[in-house]
Amino acid sequence: MTPQTDALLRTRVLHALDDVTDPEIPVLTIADLGILRDVQVHNGVVDVIITPTYSGCPAMNMITLDIETALARAGIENFHVKTTLSPAWTTAWLSESGRQKLLAYGIAPPQEGSGRGSLFGTVEVACPQCGSTDTSRLAEFGSTSCKALWRCNTCREPFDYFRCH
Amino acid sequence: MVTNTISVSETPQVLYALRRADDALILGHRLSECCGHAPTLEEDMALANIGLDLIGQARALYALAALREPSLEGGRANTEDTYAYLRDVGQYRNLLLCELPNGDFGRIIMRQFLYSAFIDPYWRAMMKSSDVQLAAIAEKAEKETAYHLRYTSEWVIRLGDGTPKSHDRMQAALEFLWSYTGEMFDTDEAEAMLQAEGMIIDASAIHDGWRTTVQTILDRATLTLPQSAWMQKGGRSGRHSEHLGFLLAEMQQLPRSEPGAVW
Structure with missing residues (x-):
């Protein structure tokens, strides 16, 4: 060879x-x-x-x-x-095209630097359906290890958020 | 047919890995018992996810123990599975805290909080281990335990500073669990040797930081730190509560009664 x-x-x-x-x-x-x-x-x-x-x-x-x-x-x-x-x-390795694909799939991509430390995490996550940032976290742990469950207060849709890690 | 219990050659390195692996496996198994029983679907998923993280960490540590253990007679070697499924109560090295029965949701959360507040800074410090494999496991585990600590801290505050009923249950959980927390900071000759080599850190160095974290969260939760200084110990050397035997009986039933079963 x-x-x-x-x-x-x-x-x-x-x-x-x-x-x-x-x-x-x-x-x-x-x-x-x-x-x-x-x-x-x-x-x-x-x-x-x-x-x-x-x-x-x-x-x-x-x-x-x-x-x-x-x-x-x-x-x-x-x-x-x-x-x-x-x-x-780390979620920092997620490629830019990967982040776009996630968003199109209905999963909010991770907000870098938001993962840890703070109680009652205060990260701002945009709704993947309507783009509103008036959202709230329903559960820290979602349908898989890498996701949390969120809800949009504007369009009322629940959505997955890819947790920063 | 019943499969025999294995023998383990517990060199300091093997003992160290088994102790941390057993903590993670037994606590992970306790959390798996909540699956389908948590108060809401969201918390059910959270507890299952935390359990999954812990069992994953246990696998990495058992794999390391297997790698470090001298071969047995006839060249056989232990594996992740034989450590988990074919050791009996007296061979388990986990903290007593990890094997205590679940009780109500408040106690499950409090136990996880007291452990996470210790293990998260512990793994963070272990990332500097001179042992590259231990440092890698620590780096991986710490990211996960940081979330466990945040999740449980939020619940301790919410329930402690909640209704009179939830407050009393959290205080009762704290009183029940408190005497089992001292064992986390223990060290012995075997571990002192590894400390001297820079392979592991001295767990007692974590104590003050742990105490501060716990006090901060309990203050916000309007809960009172128990005054009793007496601590129950024994798990690290294989002296366990009666509860572990029942847990192992359930966890090991299949591989012991159907040796070598695969699917």
Whole structure:
């Protein structure tokens, strides 16, 4: 294997991984979410490095399985999916296109720097339906680990807010 | 057929990882018992989510223990699953606080608050561990426990400074749990060794900050810090309350009665 063929293989892997989405938020790819940390190719052997959003994220096994399936479909055989904990995943890694996709999907993207510390969190979150900032938090923990449940006081719609982490 | 209990070679590093893993697993399991029983759907999801975070942290710590434990006779090695499912009461190393029965919603919240106010600064300090794997686990866990602390603090205030009934229940929960908090700050010879190497921090260094956090929230909640200084201990060395046996019986029933079951 030459460095050139390794580089070509890496491009094929990245292309194949473009189709792997988060099982809980299917509009985001694992690259959009920042779960996919790196793809390394040495002498034809591929290492796909991923990191969990939350320690107990129940989607990790499924994401690993989806990666294996996507690579096998692309005819790539010699690969390992590895999990790393550090640096710890943060919502700052969410790509700009990922934030736009979230919004279009009806989930308010995270407000950076709002995650922690303050009691009765005072973050301002715009409603993904109507854009109003007259919103209130219903619950700190929502339908998945990464979301909180909010409500818009203008259009009265409840919505998910992707928590800053 | 019943699967035998495993033996564990508890070197200081293994013991340390098992203690923290057991705290997270047992408390996470207690929270899982609330699933479908919390007062409202939102709080049901919150408690389940916190439980999920803790069980995830436990997995990372058990995996680390497995990595560090010397191989057993015949080259066999323990795994996340064997630590969780095939150790008996006397081999569990968790804090007594984590295994106490749930009681009402107020007690569940108070127990989680007292623990979160300790474990969040604990993991934050552990991010500087000289052990890169422990530092990585700490970095991950701390982000999660910061939310647990905020969530439980809000509820302690809301219920403590709520109706006379909710206030009395929160005060009763605090009195019930208080004597179990001292164990969090304990240290022993095994841990002193790891402290000397810079692998772990001295938990007693967290005590004053914890006390300040607790006092601040209790003041806002109009609750009174118990005066009793006597503290109940034993979990770290395997001397547990009767409650842990019942918890393990439920948690371990399937893997013990159907060894090697997969699905």
